[in-house]
Every structure is written in structure tokens, then in C-alpha cells.
Amino acid sequence: MPKPNTCERWESTGPMHPLPDDELTVGAVAARLGVTVRALHHWDAIGLVCPSERSEAGYRLYTAADVARAHRVLIYRELGVPLTDIGPMLDTPGSDALGVLRRQRDQIRERVAELESTGAALDRLIRARESGPLLSAAEQREIFGPEWEPDHVARAGQRWGETAQWAQYAERAADRTPDQWRAVAAALDELHAALAAACRAGATPGSPEADALAERHRASMAVYFDCSHAMQVCLGRTYAEEPGYRAFYDGLAPGLAGWLRAIIDANAGAHGVDPDTATWD
Numbered sequence: 001m002p003k004p005n006t007c008e009r010w011e012s013t014g015p016m017h018p019l020p021d022d023e024l025t026v027g028a029v030a031a032r033l034g035v036t037v038r039a040l041h042h043w044d045a046i047g048l049v050c051p052s053e054r055s056e057a058g059y060r061l062y063t064a065a066d067v068a069r070a071h072r073v074l075i076y077r078e079l080g081v082p083l084t085d086i087g088p089m090l091d092t093p094g095s096d097a098l099g100v101l102r103r104q105r106d107q108i109r110e111r112v113a114e115l116e117s118t119g120a121a122l123d124r125l126i127r128a129r130e131s132g133p134l135l136s137a138a139e140q141r142e143i144f145g146p147e148w149e150p151d152h153v154a155r156a157g158q159r160w161g162e163t164a165q166w167a168q169y170a171e172r173a174a175d176r177t178p179d180q181w182r183a184v185a186a187a188l189d190e191l192h193a194a195l196a197a198a199c200r201a202g203a204t205p206g207s208p209e210a211d212a213l214a215e216r217h218r219a220s221m222a223v224y225f226d227c228s229h230a231m232q233v234c235l236g237r238t239y240a241e242e243p244g245y246r247a248f249y250d251g252l253a254p255g256l257a258g259w260l261r262a263i264i265d266a267n268a269g270a271h272g273v274d275p276d277t278a279t280w281d
Contacts, residue, residue: 023053023061048087124174143185165225196253206266214267229268233278236261
């Protein structure tokens with residue numbers, strides 16, 4: 001193992017002769033201030049805090065005044081003042097230092113405002129992930145209809161809350177305003193009316209009209225999350241098989257739930273997806 005050089009011996013074990021109380025090695029100052037020796041060397045190199053004395057062996061030592069200056073540097077550094085501004089603040093008239101401090105204060109206030117805005121956005125996202133639309137129960141019933149159950153989305157979150165699609169839904173819902181939700185609801189009502197009319201008219205699954213409606217339905221899911229053809233097939237199964245969904249769609253037009261599943265399956269097949277083996281991806 002190589003022997004430590006003279007400087008390393010000095011900083012680790014101290015000088016051969018006791019130093020005055022107001023003269024400290026770089027290692028001692030680093031320990032006292034809670035900074036690294038490297039930081040002190042950097043401050044010395046840029047002329048920010050320079051040791052004023054030398055030992056008998058020629059090593060540089062910090063006086064009490066040097067250490068006090070280093071303490072002031074730490075105070076300003078913790079306030080976020082750049083090192084390049086700290087030196088002039090310590091060495092120039094108070095008016096110059098006051099200007100630097102005011103600029104730093106304004107920057108901190110701007111940063112606080114940014115953090116508060118970020119915190120508010122996170123609060124909205126948390127609420128959206130927990131309960132869906134950031135609307136009161138009255139607003140939800142006014143927008144989505146009197147039969148809407150405000151806790152419906154919360155139950156859906158318990159079921160699918162760990163999926164990537166639920167995360168997308170929450171992200172998109174977090175900043176949506178009541179008017180935007182009204183537009184979403186109106187567009188969905190129009191889609192349901194078009195689906196019911198086509199079902200009553202006997203539109204054939206796989207026909208251009210039916211395929212266009214299937215694509216329109218898939219696009220409507222983008223309000224909530226990105227929906228692939230395979231995922232849409234899974235939704236179609238849910239509409240046809242789960243009693244609540246089936247009752248809703250069949251209430252719009254007799255047999256609509258099964259017909260909607262059929263047009264979704266036919267359209268997915270045209271896009272290379274086997275409806276019998278499709279999975280939520």
C-alpha cells in the first residue's frame with residue numbers, strides 16, 4: 001500500500017506541533033462545517049474562501065475569520081445563491097448584496113408557486129385515481145343523467161385501479177372541466193343514438209356502416225384511455241355478458257348489446273384480431 005503523502009498525513013493526524021486555536025487545517029474545517037475537503041479546495045480555487053495562514057511546513061491554514069466567512073458561504077448556499085454571486089455579496093457594499101438577495105427571494109417565490117401548482121395537479125390526479133371525474137355528485141347527475149351513480153367510478157377504480165388504462169383515465173380526467181365533461185357526455189349520447197338506430201335498421205356486422213360505427217365506438221374510448229381492437233373486443237364481451245351493461249344497451253334498442261359485440265368482433269377481425277382469442281393488452 002502506498003504511503004500517504006505529507007499533506008495527507010497532516011490532514012489526518014495533525015501537524016507535528018500544536019496549531020493555535022484559531023488556525024485549522026482543511027480537514028478540520030471540513031469536519032467543523034460539515035462539507036467535503038474537495039468543496040473547500042474548490043472555494044479556495046475560485047477565491048471564495050482562502051486560508052490566510054501557513055504552517056511551519058508551508059501548509060495553508062484557516063483562521064477564525066476564514067472559518068466565519070465559510071459559515072456565511074454555507075448560509076447563502078443553502079438559500080440557493082450561486083457560488084459566483086456569494087463572493088461579491090461578501091466583498092462588496094451592502095446595496096449590491098441586497099440586490100442579489102432580492103433576486104434570490106423572487107426566484108424562490110417563483111419556485112414556490114411552481115411547486116404549489118405541481119402539488120395542486122398531484123392532488124387532482126390522486127382524486128381522479130380515487131374517484132374519477134372531479135365533479136360533485138350533483139354535477140355528475142346533471143351531466144351523466146339522473147340514474148348515474150357517483151360511486152360507480154370508485155367501484156371501477158377498485159376493480160381496474162392497478163392497470164395502465166386506469167392511470168391514463170385518471171390523467172385525462174384530472175384536468176377536465178365540467179363543460180368538457182358535458183361535451184363528452186353529449187358525444188356519447190350521439191354515439192348511442194347512432195348505434196341504436198343502426199341496430200334497429202338491421203345493419204349487418206362487417207358492413208361499411210357497422211365498421212364505421214365500431215371505429216367510432218373505439219375512438220370514443222380515447223376520452224378515457226387508448227383502446228386497441230383487442231381491448232375493444234373485451235369490452236364488447238362485457239357489454240353482452242354482464243347484466244348491468246346488457247340491460248343498459250338493450251334498453252336503448254332491443255338486442256343492442258349483442259349486436260354491438262358482433263360489429264366490434266367483425267371490425268376487429270378485419271384488422272387482424274381474432275375475437276375468440278383476443279385479450280386485454
